Amino acid sequence: MAENQFIKLRKEKLAKIRARGIDPYPSQSKRSHKIAQILVDKESWIEQATQITLAGRLVAMRRQGKIGFGNIEDDSGRIQIYVSQAEVGVENYELFKLCDAGDFVQAEGTAYYTQTGEYSLKCAKITLLGKNIRPLPAVKEKKIDGKIVRYDEFADIELRYRKRYLDLLLNPEHRKVFELRSRIISAIRRFMDNKGYIEVETPILQPLYGGANARPFITHHNTLDVDLYLRIAVELYLKRLIVGGFEKVYEIGKNFRNEGMDRTHNPEFTMMESYEAYSDLKGMMDLVEELVKHLARAVVGKDVYEYHGHQVDLSGEWHRAGMSELVKQATGLDVFAESDARLAEFCQQQEIEIPAGCGKGKVLELIFENSVEPTLIQPTFVCDFPKEISPLAKAKADNPLLAERFELFIAGGEFANAFSELNDPLDQRQRLEAQAKLRELGDDEANVVDEDFLEALEYGMPPMGGQGIGIDRLVMLLTENDSIKEVLLFPQMKPERGE
């Protein structure tokens, strides 16, 4: 952005400060206390006349002649400072007059109550720690009946996302969302660690991508002169680790999918996947349900959430139902028994497009997405996915058309996906080759055949359960945000057009 009048004026102030022999960007500061520390036990700080040195950002200035008030803020809290020429001396007071809201300062003094009863730091000296040359948007607050009313809030959604640092600085409730996100993720780690899982890190740059149906981002390694893909899932690498003898592994990390963006999709997003040898689909259901309930109770402290216009209650036993039954209830169609003509007619009515080469399993899924998914408001495990669309899941023993797979739906959206993992190397090969055929037919999201993964399976992989849960959507639910951008510090934005 072009230099504006404000920056010009602040640079002039910088020059004045330097002319007084003061470094506006000193390398050292010394603070004795954080602000929150001295906000408790106020009387004792005052009685003992403790020498207190605070450091923080000056967020407001009220100068009046030879005295002035300001408010400084660190990440623990905010306090008023009182600066008078009589206390700090003429020279230091001149420096204070050159300070602006937005500067970082160090304030030394003692705690006291002002004439109006405001607990404050009476300064003996002000030190500049970092001069601000671009004014912050002026957000003002007033306490009315104990509630903080904010004026001229920094509220433009686009600006909040593009300049997240200002959003965090000026809108404390948004900072809280990200603090909560951090607590949720560390609680997930503790939860998994306590269950005996080990956390691992697998490659983000992969020579082949797999573990999900999605289009990848492609990049290039110069030295090897090979194209590499940014991972779309961690599944195939975590399974290799189970082959290698680990029994319980999980990874929390970014996946990248080169697809559309909307309020529940960002091109890079955070997933937690876990695999447990000798467990199965049922074990994964219990794990996911226990984890999400635990996060709600232990981190947020409540069971009922307002999400996408619905009241979602995470307590109680979650509903478990088969996909075919749900579709039958909603539409009267028994998809696997229905004639192709009848299905085609129904799909045409519902404006569901059936891609080339797909079987009834795919059709079932399409009808499910259209007719059932939006109605699944309370947490629901949808089980018995068609095998056809589950190339990495074990088939059901009593029905070869279905797979041991579930997805968790809440408020009409997908939250988790899990299988009894396919460990038959020959079956797995056939399934991936079937995917390759779909790919040839034009499905550019079908899986690719990963020979190295298949070879690993041939060495033997124990039966196991695996699951993946979308962390961003989980954080959206638990922080009651309807847009994924509200829970990503730096959501993907189109570049602003220069010139």
Add this chain to the structure above:
RNA sequence: GCAUCUUUAGCUCAGCUGGCAGAGCAACUGACUCUUAAUCAGUGGGUCCGGGGUUCGAAUCCCCGAAGAUGUACCA
């Protein structure tokens, strides 16, 4: 991708059927020794998202483009 809406000062916004581009806060100058959305007096500040068109005259009407939001499609 499509549809609708939005875009005006650093921030939040007003600007009617086309007629001199505005307010509050912020900034600047001055006053002020206990303020707290400090107050009082004064001053400066604009690519009205960009480009084109209609018109004597466009922030306003029309067309093209950009970004954002919402919905929809796609995306386990």
